[in-house]
Amino acid sequence: MRYGQEINGYVVVSKPSNANAGKCLWAFAEKDGKEFFIKEFLDPKIPRADAMGSIADKERRFAECARFEEWHQQLRTVLRPDESRAGNLVLAIDFFRGDSRFYKVTKRVHSTDAEPHRLTVSQQRVVLRTLADSLELLHDKGFVHGDLKPENVLLHRPPKSDLYTAKLIDFDDAYRAGQPPPRDAIGGDPRYGAPEWLRYLKGDPGVSATELTQAADVFAFALLIHTYLFGELPGHVPAYDSPAAAVAAGAPLVWNSRAGAALIGLLTALTRPDPTQRPTIAEAAAKIAPGSRVSRVRVNLNGRPRNEGTDSHT
Numbered sequence: 001m002r003y004g005q006e007i008n009g010y011v012v013v014s015k016p017s018n019a020n021a022g023k024c025l026w027a028f029a030e031k032d033g034k035e036f037f038i039k040e041f042l043d044p045k046i047p048r049a050d051a052m053g054s055i056a057d058k059e060r061r062f063a064e065c066a067r068f069e070e071w072h073q074q075l076r077t078v079l080r081p082d083e084s085r086a087g088n089l090v091l092a093i094d095f096f097r098g099d100s101r102f103y104k105v106t107k108r109v110h111s112t113d114a115e116p117h118r119l120t121v122s123q124q125r126v127v128l129r130t131l132a133d134s135l136e137l138l139h140d141k142g143f144v145h146g147d148l149k150p151e152n153v154l155l156h157r158p159p160k161s162d163l164y165t166a167k168l169i170d171f172d173d174a175y176r177a178g179q180p181p182p183r184d185a186i187g188g189d190p191r192y193g194a195p196e197w198l199r200y201l202k203g204d205p206g207v208s209a210t211e212l213t214q215a216a217d218v219f220a221f222a223l224l225i226h227t228y229l230f231g232e233l234p235g236h237v238p239a240y241d242s243p244a245a246a247v248a249a250g251a252p253l254v255w256n257s258r259a260g261a262a263l264i265g266l267l268t269a270l271t272r273p274d275p276t277q278r279p280t281i282a283e284a285a286a287k288i289a290p291g292s293r294v295s296r297v298r299v300n301l302n303g304r305p306r307n308e309g310t311d312s313h314t
Contacts, residue, residue: 001016001025001027001038001040001101002016003015003016003027007029007038007040007098007103008094008096008098008103009031010029010030010031010036010038010105011029011030011031012027012028012029012038013027013028013029013030014027014028015027016040020151021039022172022187023041023042023043024039024040024041024042024172025039025040025042026038026039026040028108029105034107035107035108036093036105036106036107036108037090037105037106037107037108037109038103038104038105039103039104039105040098040101040102040103041068041101041102041103041104042101044061044064044065044068044102045061045065045100045101046061046062046065046097046099046100046101046102047061047062047065047100048100065102068102069095069097069102072092072095072102072104073095075091075092075143075171075174076091076092076095078141078143079091079138079141079143079171081093081107083137085133085137086134086137088130088131088133088134088165088166088167088168089134089137089138089167089168090106090107090109090154090167090168090169091106091171092104092105092106092171093105093106093107104172106169109154109156109167109169110156111154111155111156111167112155112156112157112164114155114157114164115231116155116227116228116229116231117227117228117229117230117231118231119164122163123162123163123164124228124229125288126163126164126165127155127164127165127166127228128166128224128225128228128288129285129288130165130166131153131166131168131221131224132221132281132282132284132285132288133285134166134168135148135168135217135221135281136281136282136285138168138174138217139177139214139217139280139281142176142177143171143174143175143176143177143214144174144175144176144177144180144212144213144214144216144217145168145171145173145174145217145220146173146174146175146180146186146187146188146216146217147170147172147173147187147188147189148192148217148220148221148224149189149191149192149220149224150224150227151170152168152169152170153166153167153168153169153224154166154167154169155167172187173186173187173188175212177212177213177214178209178210178211178212178213179209180200180209180212183200183201183203186200186201188201190241190242190244190245191223191233191242191243192220192223192224192243193216193219193220193242193244194215194216194218194219194220194244194275195219195244195245195247195248195273196211196212196215196216196275197212197216197244198242198244198245198248199248200212211275213275214280214281215275215276215278216275217281218270218275218278218279218280218281218284219244219270219271219275219278221270221281221284222266222267222270222271222284223243223271225263225266225267225270225288226255226256226259226267229256229259229263230256230258230259232256234253234254234255234256234267235253235254236251236252236253236254237251239251243271247271247273248273250273253267253268253271255267255268262287266279266284266287270284
């Protein structure tokens with residue numbers, strides 16, 4: 001993929017980059033006067049007829065590509081951008097082969113550089129509640145996002161609004177609950193990964209694939225809450241290199257001193273070592289902003305109104 005190239009009708013209008021993209025290149029594109037985001041997958045690569053390798057090797061690679069394509073088409077079938085609750089999920093509107101590569105296209109989201117921990121309390125609650133609503137839809141469909149972290153959440157400020165919504169992106173590492181990729185192929189980020197994900201990744205025979213469920217996203221969501229409110233991950237004993245490693249070893253996480261008792265109680269519950277004991281994302285959302293609409297953002301975590309000029313999150 002290169003600047004100015006036309007791919008299946010999409011004209012690349014920015015210099016391709018692989019920043020925060022793993023084995024992919026991404027760029028902005030235009031088609032029929034509309035703006036898009038296009039991603040080129042560098043792996044798997046469709047073998048050419050004259051490619052080197054044995055017949056068996058080519059058959060293996062073709063089978064891998066077929067599984068990859070089938071999975072992404074399945075995601076497009078189940079997770080539809082036009083679904084009523086999918087407004088803040090940035091989903092693929094096109095997925096196709098191009099020469100030896102696969103490409104995915106989504107609508108372009110114009111995000112801001114706003115830092116969540118510097119927003120007002122009402123703004124923070126809308127961000128967190130819209131993110132929770134998106135995760136709830138994803139979980140209701142039986143999927144785990146698999147790579148929930150700040151880089152995969154875009155903050156969008158609609159025109160003439162002083163509020164921000166969270167746009168959830170990048171479902172390339174998603175999987176059906178209890179059916180993750182093999183241990184050597186699963187995606188994710190150690191900074192926001194759950195203890196069971198980390199143990200699975202490291203080959204711990206005590207963790208089976210069936211234990212990787214929506215609860216892994218719930219653990220990551222708790223860490224995002226803390227990051228969005230206080231600008232940093234929770235602390236932990238220095239001997240461990242991530243919150244997941246600390247929790248897996250039975251060491252407590254250290255929450256920001258400005259967090260009130262209600263918030264600490266919620267975060268502690270969401271990061272329990274046993275994934276079956278964590279609240280669901282719907283239960284977490286109800287604590288963040290009670291009620292079914294994000295407009296009720298002034299309700300405190302403990303149910304009482306609060307003065308938005310204060311610093312503490314109680």
